[in-house]
Amino acid sequence: MKPGAILETALYVTDLDAARAFYSGVLGLDEYSASPPRQIFYTCGNQMLLLFNADETVKPPRDASLPVPPHGAHGPGHVCFRAGPDEIDRWRMRLMDHGIEIEADFTWPGGGRSIYFRDPSGNSLEFAEPALWGLN
């Protein structure tokens, strides 16, 4: 018995408007819902990317019928998106066109290229080839 897949990946952002402009406008993710100032949720394939304002999510639940436990981290988190070699080239160009710095761009010793950049809150984002992990 083991978890078969991750359904929700969370990042904490400090400016929800700036995050929305970046994740919707630059990355082009599909917005599922937005409830400022607490959260913006995106669909990403068959997973969810949840952007939270930690100052809001650390508060105890207000609705007794939906007792979502508090959480919330501070400091730069990390998420990596899956991409093929050609896609990484295209993402690099798109990010640079939007004035986003490519903080690192290298190929791992075992194969697979990664590019790294930051969201407006300083989270470390990456596009990488799944071969890096031996995945298809």
Added chain:
Amino acid sequence: MKPGAILETALYVTDLDAARAFYSGVLGLDEYSASPPRQIFYTCGNQMLLLFNADETVKPPRDASLPVPPHGAHGPGHVCFRAGPDEIDRWRMRLMDHGIEIEADFTWPGGGRSIYFRDPSGNSLEFAEPALWGLN
């Protein structure tokens, strides 16, 4: 142009040994690699769950050929694993058998059940039905 899938989901843990006992021993995830005191990496389906010690990952990269940008958050993060209705029942039993408290267990207004619990570092973990997000 938009990211098609999340390849790496990260959580920050404060005790790597306790995390390993929990994620390997209780959740049964497949360990991909471990490099204490910095990190333990797990395969989860076609994704990776990366557990990091933020005190180590905030340090600048030491290897100029692998300039992985620093990151690292403090405070409880959140990850949700995908599960079907029967699986949620089985996970609930398994977690309780290991003395893990089920912090919340409810069905969302639009359908889909979630159970919530904590890892040893206090991260908020969840098993949920993908129907909650309109996903299959």
